[in-house]
Amino acid sequence: EIMHYVELPNSTCQSTI
Numbered sequence: 001e002i003m004h005y006v007e008l009p010n011s012t013c014q015s016t017i
């Protein structure tokens with residue numbers, strides 16, 4: 001599984017697959 005991390009406007013990281 002490849003996990004991609006995206007930066008959110010609130011300076012937090014959300015893990016999306």
